[in-house]
Amino acid sequence: MFINGESVDSVSGERMEVRDPATGEVVGTAPKGTAEDARRAIDAAEAAFEPWSETTADERAKFLFKAEELVHAAHSELALLLSREQGKPVSEAMTEIEHFMHGLGFYAALASKVRGDYVPLPNFPNKGAYGMVLRRPIGVCVGISPWNFPITLTGTKIGPALAGGNTIVVKPASSTPLTATRVVELLNQSGLPKGVLNIVTGPGGTAGEELISNPKVRRVAFTGETKTGRHIMEVAGRDFKRVTLELGGSDPMIVCDDADLDRAATMASVGRFYNCGQACLAIKRLYVFEAVYDQFVEKLLGKVKRLKIGVGTEKDTRIGPLHNDAQRREVQEQVEDALARGGKILAGGKQASGFKTTHFYEPTLVVDVPHDARIVQEEVFGPALPIFRVKDIDEAVRLANSSIYGLGSSIWTRDLAKANKAAMKIQAGVTWINSLHYGYDELPFGGVKQSGIGREHGPEALDYYFEPKSVVYAGLM
């Protein structure tokens, strides 16, 4: 762990093993932090808060730019470690580290662009009365991230928190603590004052519970499962901590009859199967217009059959293992439920054999599934995709909206009027038109319905790391 400017072990001395999902080999160990360790980190962040909040935005930006450079120098080393502890192909791990760096640079640049408001107050008894709305840092923040994108999703918390003058304690998932700890250590080498950025590793049920319930913490940013998010909101809500939640998704992709079918098929394959399908914003339901259904599905099938399953560190691997066996079993059960309800397999549909662990699953396409099947109504966090025929855009949007989730969505068409209509009607935090998420930082990202509350990315994310403070000048006496 990294607390108060130093690399430390847990108070108990206990450690957790981290295993490579592809081989089962131990990649390393990390301290098994407890509530006591979390308290140490929170106390350090609290002590560091006041002086850090008084630094200028330029000073904070300098640290973040320097941190970006340090991560850049360790890019390949970090990507390899990330691939080994998470399971993703090294090329995807390289991209993840790039997104992380881009985010640091984005918030470094934004730190000095923060503006407040000047508001005349004409109904005051004195002339010239006005108010100012300042944006003040909140205090000690906590960032909790999942195992699917351990680095980017830690970065979405660190960048805006530090740029805004807050201090932070982050906690990665217990199965992916290694790269995140190394990154926090590197970031601290930028000369950050001690206690400004800390990392605690350890189980959510102990270290995590302390982070979300400790009264010194004023803000919790969480990415993970909807169920965990509900619990975090309840606990953090007891003393009204500021909370943002980035939760599960079941993103619909709509392919219209006038779409560029080749490109749409390529992107459907990428959008569903990168990170072995374990992405909140992966395409999880595909709605294709009847007129082009057969043609499109054939193209997609050709691409999916060429995806090479393998160990993440092997050069031509496109699909690595699922992160753990429970996750593989869950996807398998969701596919089996679809088949029991009349669904048919076009590709995949079973565990991939010939590997050292049971975590591999073939990229799977399923058709003729009723819309109330588990594979449609639940989040499928793995490489399986149900495909549906739709007659027109109204039916596609209606089905797209029949989900408890509302994170991402996409529409593929050459007709911008149709695309705009769908973008207005789809219940989601974002609609991509002939596109998917490319890891940009410029726009806010987050969910509606049970996909979460609040936004990460974009200048908007900074708003969640400030409290608006009104200061009133009474005017001329």
Ligand code: NDP
């Ligand atoms: P979890 O919710 O299981 O865990 C996420 C993090 O929360 C981990 O660090 C975990 O620690 C911690 N945690 C668990 N219980 C508690 C607790 N009681 N108090 C505090 N912290 C706790 O999610 P997964 O790791 O399984 O990640 C997959 C999920 O993340 C999917 O549902 C996916 O959709 C979602 N996600 C959402 C994104 C978005 O932007 N909307 C982006 C990416 C993923 P530990 O590991 O020790 O249990």
